[in-house]
Amino acid sequence: MACKAPFTDSDAADEAVRSTCDDASTCKRFATSKGYWTDPYIQYFVRQTGERKAPEINRGYYARVQGMNQLLDAFLKKTQCECQVVNFGAGLDTTFWRLKAENMLPKKLFEVDFPTIVARKIHHIRTKPPLSKPLIETHSSDSLLLDGHSLDSDRFCIIGADLRDLQGLEEKLRKFHINTELPTLFMSECVLVYMTAEQSSRLVHWAAHTFNTAMFINYEQVNMADRFGQIMIENLQRRQCTLAGVDVCQSLDSQKERFLSTGWESVNALDMMAVYSLLPQEDISRMERLEFLDEKELLQQLLQHYSICWAVKDGLCLGFSQIGF
Numbered sequence: 652m653a654c655k656a657p658f659t660d661s662d663a664a665d666e667a668v669r670s671t672c673d674d675a676s677t678c679k680r681f682a683t684s685k686g687y688w689t690d691p692y693i694q695y696f697v698r699q700t701g702e703r704k705a706p707e708i709n710r711g712y713y714a715r716v717q718g719m720n721q722l723l724d725a726f727l728k729k730t731q732c733e734c735q736v737v738n739f740g741a742g743l744d745t746t747f748w749r750l751k752a753e754n755m756l757p758k759k760l761f762e763v764d765f766p767t768i769v770a771r772k773i774h775h776i777r778t779k780p781p782l783s784k785p786l787i788e789t790h791s792s793d794s795l796l797l798d799g800h801s802l803d804s805d806r807f808c809i810i811g812a813d814l815r816d817l818q819g820l821e822e823k824l825r826k827f828h829i830n831t832e833l834p835t836l837f838m839s840e841c842v843l844v845y846m847t848a849e850q851s852s853r854l855v856h857w858a859a860h861t862f863n864t865a866m867f868i869n870y871e872q873v874n875m876a877d878r879f880g881q882i883m884i885e886n887l888q889r890r891q892c893t894l895a896g897v898d899v900c901q902s903l904d905s906q907k908e909r910f911l912s913t914g915w916e917s918v919n920a921l922d923m924m925a926v927y928s929l930l931p932q933e934d935i936s937r938m939e940r941l942e943f944l945d946e947k948e949l950l951q952q953l954l955q956h957y958s959i960c961w962a963v964k965d966g967l968c969l970g971f972s973q974i975g976f
């Protein structure tokens with residue numbers, strides 16, 4: 652009889668981290684249903700709009716998605732799409748379909764997440780034509796790999812791996828033909844905070860030392876030492892979800908230091924209050940009219956506790972230092 656490995660505390664901790672994928676996608680699904688931004692694909696991953704989210708949460712997600720997209724799109728323009736994008740902890744992200752629709756696909760987009768999340772995502776892709784059709788359209792031969800555990804096509808690849816296991820991660824990326832010579836954008840959106848500072852530093856160190864021309868965009872918590880930050884930590888802990896990397900989230904400087912100490916040439920970081928004020932104001936005005944916001948202070952506090960940090964290593968002198976808000 653086959654023996655099942657015992658369920659350990661660390662399995663439970665990883666399970667809690669994986670559940671954050673649903674939180675992010677249900678919040679995005681709700682915000683898009685209200686018109687905060689357009690995402691025609693997320694409905695195929697999250698069917699229900701779910702329960703109502705407060706306007707400050709929706710505005711926070713708006714800033715997060717627009718902020719990340721603005722930097723991603725600037726990188727694609729700078730490299731004229733002659734590049735790769737690697738999304739760490741991508742969850743149910745829909746960027747592949749957006750970029751395909753906008754004719755802005757990189758040479759190849761890789762996503763990495765835990766195998767169970769990847770299996771779920773692939774199941775949706777296999778069973779929903781609006782997701783599978785664009786994938787098939789961007790693939791030229793009959794070698795499309797779409798099994799339960801991974802997806803590999805000419806332009807899009809989804810890998811199940813643990814980002815804390817660098818050897819396993821690199822093996823899988825190489826198996827699916829990552830090209831270390833091509834300009835490569837790494838992204839992580841609320842992901843590194845679930846690893847210890849040492850583990851995330853090893854990951855960003857690996858990226859800086861394996862790729863000569865690269866950029867890393869990281870969105871996550873900041874200013875976590877104050878009372879509001881403490882409450883955020885306690886709320887997650889109540890759901891068994893520990894922010895193992897919270898030490899790096901003390902300040903914008905500690906966020907920058909992770910990259911500066913691991914081989915990146917230059918680093919910028921802004922809290923989301925600053926990003927919000929730098930996003931295109933016409934769209935901000937449209938978005939702010941969607942729902943009345945009573946608690947302006949709460950929104951400010953929320954935005955002050957998240958940040959975007961971006962680091963570059965411009966081996967080919969493509970002008971990455973000009974990318975910003």
Ligand SMILES: C[S@@+](CC[C@H](N)C(=O)[O-])C[C@H]1O[C@@H](n2cnc3c(N)ncnc32)[C@H](O)[C@@H]1O
Binds near residue numbers: 670741742768
């Ligand atoms: C908060 S969710 C964010 C998902 C997506 N980036 C977004 O913003 O919509 C965090 C994601 O990171 C993934 N993740 C966290 N730690 C990971 C690890 N060590 N290896 C692989 N994936 C990880 C989780 O499974 C989850 O999908």
